[in-house]
Amino acid sequence: MNYELLAEQFWRDGFLLIEDFFSLELMDEYNEKILQHFGMNPEFFHNEEFLTKSDTEVIPWFPQREGEILFDSVEQDHRLVALSQAILGSGWYTQYCMVMFSGQGTKGQAWHQDCPPENSHFFNLNRLVYTMDINEETGGKTMAVRGSHKLGVLPACDHDVDFPEQQIFSPKKGTLILLHGHTWHKVLPVTGKYRVSTNYRSAPKNVPENITDICVYRNMRYQFSTNTVVEDRLASA
Ligand SMILES: O=C(O)CCC(=O)C(=O)O
Numbered sequence: 001m002n003y004e005l006l007a008e009q010f011w012r013d014g015f016l017l018i019e020d021f022f023s024l025e026l027m028d029e030y031n032e033k034i035l036q037h038f039g040m041n042p043e044f045f046h047n048e049e050f051l052t053k054s055d056t057e058v059i060p061w062f063p064q065r066e067g068e069i070l071f072d073s074v075e076q077d078h079r080l081v082a083l084s085q086a087i088l089g090s091g092w093y094t095q096y097c098m099v100m101f102s103g104q105g106t107k108g109q110a111w112h113q114d115c116p117p118e119n120s121h122f123f124n125l126n127r128l129v130y131t132m133d134i135n136e137e138t139g140g141k142t143m144a145v146r147g148s149h150k151l152g153v154l155p156a157c158d159h160d161v162d163f164p165e166q167q168i169f170s171p172k173k174g175t176l177i178l179l180h181g182h183t184w185h186k187v188l189p190v191t192g193k194y195r196v197s198t199n200y201r202s203a204p205k206n207v208p209e210n211i212t213d214i215c216v217y218r219n220m221r222y223q224f225s226t227n228t229v230v231e232d233r234l235a236s237a
């Protein structure tokens with residue numbers, strides 16, 4: 001694997017997709033653990049205002065915080081470590097592993113940036129692992145706008161929009177997607193029984209641990225630690 005070349009591609013596009021990165025056996029083990037945890041109809045974790053205003057329906061789980069050592073396997077994968085290093089430079093660090101679950105009929109996630117883009121050095125890197133096929137049947141495809149990690153803030157708007165450079169991903173079981181936190185991205189509605197993705201978030205040296213506390217949506221900036229809308233982007237537009 002040519003890590004330098006892949007890092008270049010990542011920095012050009014703001015994302016990178018590699019199929020068959022993880023073994024199907026490992027993905028099956030992950031998926032089983034994930035379903036065991038959630039069951040098929042979990043209660044929503046976020047409060048009602050967030051779910052309504054963000055157009056986002058996803059339930060997070062942080063398995064390593066509960067001592068689930070299986071979830072250390074991906075984090076310790078030498079190829080993933082080398083690729084992360086090539087992209088983020090020395091001193092980069094891992095933040096946490098977050099599993100995201102969405103049930104049938106849920107909306108997915110509206111266009112967003114995981115953290116404010118005003119300082120280009122302050123960003124998170126999503127290292128997304130797919131333990132199931134995301135396809136026509138499941139829905140929940142991931143979309144990202146090529147090169148948007150260099151374009152600053154996601155345009156404010158009161159409805160969903162298309163962007164000329166938007167890409168649509170159908171990750172398969174074992175696919176890795178690396179996604180810059182400033183890249184404009186979203187998840188389409190879930191039509192199958194459920195959708196899960198597992199994100200090993202990381203960041204360059206000197207980026208604050210809480211960099212993803214404030215998320216930028218088209219209509220607002222939302223702070224997770226306080227469960228508040230910190231900017232109404234439509235009022236100020
Ligand atoms: O689940 C995905 O495909 C992307 C989720 C997302 O927006 C993120 O991890 O920041």
Ligand SMILES: [Fe+2]
Nearest residue numbers: 112113114185
């Ligand atoms: Fe995101």
